[in-house]
Amino acid sequence: MLNKKVAQALNEQINREMYSAYLYMSMSAHANNIGLKGFANWFMSQYHEEMFHAMKMYEYVLRQGARVKLLAVAEPPAEYASPLDMFTKTLEHERYITASLNTLMDLAIKEKDHATKIFLEWYITEQVEEEDNDNDIITELTLIGDNPHALLMLDREFATRAVTVPTDFSKGVEAAAKAAGE
Numbered sequence: 001m002l003n004k005k006v007a008q009a010l011n012e013q014i015n016r017e018m019y020s021a022y023l024y025m026s027m028s029a030h031a032n033n034i035g036l037k038g039f040a041n042w043f044m045s046q047y048h049e050e051m052f053h054a055m056k057m058y059e060y061v062l063r064q065g066a067r068v069k070l071l072a073v074a075e076p077p078a079e080y081a082s083p084l085d086m087f088t089k090t091l092e093h094e095r096y097i098t099a100s101l102n103t104l105m106d107l108a109i110k111e112k113d114h115a116t117k118i119f120l121e122w123y124i125t126e127q128v129e130e131e132d133n134d135n136d137i138i139t140e141l142t143l144i145g146d147n148p149h150a151l152l153m154l155d156r157e158f159a160t161r162a163v164t165v166p167t168d169f170s171k172g173v174e175a176a177a178k179a180a181g182e
């Protein structure tokens with residue numbers, strides 16, 4: 001059972017996760033357009049992670065017997081100045097997501113909603129990893145500077161990133177996560 005405030009805040013967070021997916025899908029398309037197929041793969045893997053985050057929350061709201069209210073997803077930018085610009089914007093966005101999850105956690109604590117608090121812990125832990133990865137990549141891209149050879153080496157490395165989250169939600173997120181050994 002979710003109270004109205006918590007249900008509304010979770011619905012708003014589903015929207016933020018959907019926007020995250022949309023943003024990384026846009027970055028993937030841009031990377032493809034400028035010939036960085038490995039970067040395109042990296043961002044498409046990130047898109048799948050975000051869809052998993054959104055679907056996991058969607059299913060939680062339903063399982064708690066509350067209403068899912070899907071909100072409009074904003075249009076992400078289509079153009080980026082450089083690979084470094086894409087990752088700088090990625091980190092900026094992830095910091096915003098971390099802050100929104102912290103606010104959501106504060107609300108769950110205030111409303112004494114222990115189930116939601118436990119549920120959100122997974123997301124907050126995940127954010128530490130996401131921000132850490134983005135920081136590492138920004139450092140690498142800063143070191144690479146204008147060196148095209150080094151950039152192509154990183155592009156090749158990014159081409160190997162595999163999707164590790166479930167992508168088939170036809171039987172629900174929980175079932176998909178179990179099947180994927182999550």
Ligand code: FEO
Pocket residue numbers: 017020049050053094097130
């Ligand atoms: Fe779902 Fe990248 O936070």
